[in-house]
Amino acid sequence: MSSGTQIVEKARAEGRTTLTEIESKQLLASLGIPTTDTRLAPSREDAMAVSREVGYPCVLKVSSPDITHKSDAGGVKVGLADETQVAEAFDAIMASCRAKYPEATIDGVTVQDMAPPGLEVIVGMATDPQFGPVLMFGLGGVWVEVLKDVSFRLVPLTREDARAAITEIRSARLLEGFRGSDPVDVTALEDILLRVSEFVAATPEVREMDLNPIFAYPDGAVAVDARVILGE
Numbered sequence: 001m002s003s004g005t006q007i008v009e010k011a012r013a014e015g016r017t018t019l020t021e022i023e024s025k026q027l028l029a030s031l032g033i034p035t036t037d038t039r040l041a042p043s044r045e046d047a048m049a050v051s052r053e054v055g056y057p058c059v060l061k062v063s064s065p066d067i068t069h070k071s072d073a074g075g076v077k078v079g080l081a082d083e084t085q086v087a088e089a090f091d092a093i094m095a096s097c098r099a100k101y102p103e104a105t106i107d108g109v110t111v112q113d114m115a116p117p118g119l120e121v122i123v124g125m126a127t128d129p130q131f132g133p134v135l136m137f138g139l140g141g142v143w144v145e146v147l148k149d150v151s152f153r154l155v156p157l158t159r160e161d162a163r164a165a166i167t168e169i170r171s172a173r174l175l176e177g178f179r180g181s182d183p184v185d186v187t188a189l190e191d192i193l194l195r196v197s198e199f200v201a202a203t204p205e206v207r208e209m210d211l212n213p214i215f216a217y218p219d220g221a222v223a224v225d226a227r228v229i230l231g232e
C-alpha cells in the first residue's frame with residue numbers, strides 16, 4: 001500500500017491539488033484511519049461487476065475532479081441492494097451530474113460498501129496563515145451547518161487536546177448516548193484526530209482535509225467521505 005506521502009507526491013507530480021475520494025481514503029487507510037472499501041468504476045458494466053465484489057448494500061458516488069459537493073449534484077446513491085439497482089443508480093448519477101455540471105470531467109463512479117448508520121461527526125484540517133495547521137471537530141450531517149457546533153485545536157495535538165476538542169462541543173451529550181443509544185467510542189475519534197495531526201505536522205504540502213462524515217459507533221468509527229487538498 002502507498003504511504004500518505006507517496007499519494008501526495010503522485011498528485012503533485014500530475015499537477016493536481018485535489019486528491020480524489022479514492023486517493024484521500026487510501027491516504028487515511030495508510031494512517032490507520034478506517035474507511036469504506038472504495039473502488040473506481042468507469043462504466044455502468046464496471047459498476048455492476050465491482051458491486052458484486054464489494055457486496056450489498058453498497059453506495060455509488062460520482063467521481064469527478066470538478067464536483068466537490070457530490071450529493072448536491074445528485075451524485076450519491078446509498079442502500080443499493082443488487083446489480084440492477086447499481087445499474088439504475090449509475091444512470092441516474094450520470095444524468096444528474098451531466099445536467100448540473102455540463103463542463104465537468106467525470107471519471108465514472110466509486111462503488112463502496114455501505115457503512116451501518118452511526119452518529120455522523122466530522123474532522124477537518126485547515127491551514128491558518130498565522131497559526132499553521134488547525135484541526136476541527138464537530139457533528140456532521142445537517143447539524144454542522146445548523147448548529148455550527150465545532151471546536152478547534154492547533155497541530156500538533158496531544159491525546160488530552162483531542163479528548164477536550166471532542167468533549168467541549170455543545171452537543172457532546174449526543175456522544176454519551178441519547179435516549180437509549182449506546183455511547184460512541186470517543187477513543188476511536190481521538191485516534192483519528194491524533195493520526196491526522198501527526199500526518200499534517202509531517203506533511204506541510206497538505207493545506208486542507210475533510211473527513212465528512214465519519215460514522216461513530218459504540219465500537220470504532222469509519223470515514224465514509226474524505227477530501228484532501230494540497231497547497232499550490
Ligand code: ADP
Pocket residue numbers: 036059061068069070071072076078112113114115116141212213224225
Ligand atoms: P458529499 O460530496 O455530498 O459530501 P458524501 O460522500 O459525504 O458526499 O455522501 C453524502 C452522504 O451520504 C454522507 O453524509 C453519508 O450520510 C452518506 N454516505 C456516503 N457514503 C456512505 C457510505 N459508504 N456508507 C453509508 N453512508 C454513506
Ligand code: MG
Pocket residue numbers: 212213225226
Ligand atoms: Mg461528504
